[in-house]
Amino acid sequence: MLIAGVVCLCAAVAAAGSGVWTLTRPRSADLTHQVLRAVAPVQLAVAVMLGAGGVVALAAPARTGLVVMIVCVIGALATVAAGSWQGARFATRPQPAADCASSCGSCTLSCASGSPLTN
Template sequence: MLVAAVLCLVAAVVTAAQGVWSLTRPPSADYVRQVLRAVAPVQLAAAVMLAAGAVVALAAAPPVTTVVLIVCVIGAVGTVAAGCWQSAKAVVRKEQRTLAAADASSCGGGACATCTLSCGSASSG
């Protein structure tokens, strides 16, 4: 159980370091960096879960430590996975809104029906 606890502590430190590193970088227009920055708080939460599991694994009796360690690791992985999914969805939605706004502004302020009708009447007459 000592090895598992040390591995959890190392994983917690690495995860927290990645989260802090992402938060200290300036905001970027790159969508991948935006997702990484949005996942940083989730990474910090996962690091806390992993550290808690490691502390319990070092301090408690063996039957309890196995269960707590498994729950903490599954919780941390699930939290990061859900955070990545939600952050990616939010960035895609933002990108789609930006593209829709650019399309609307290139069509005369959203008067596409007017353009189509005027072009249709000009070609038929």
């Protein structure tokens, strides 16, 4: 249980470090950075779960520690899966159309009066 507890605690520190690092970066218009920033709270939640599992694995009797650690690891994996699913849904959502009125020189659509983009 010692090795499993230490591995859980190391994974918790890595997840927390990654989440905090992502949240401290400046906001960006890049979609990749937006998705990473949206998944950062999930990383922090995973860090808490893995940390709790690691501490219990080190402090509790072997049978109790094993059960709690397994529950915490399964919960952390499910949280990562749900957060990744939400991040993927965010990344693949339809992008809004460009505003033709503000960038008529670079727009390939008609910017004439009555265009659906300028109404």
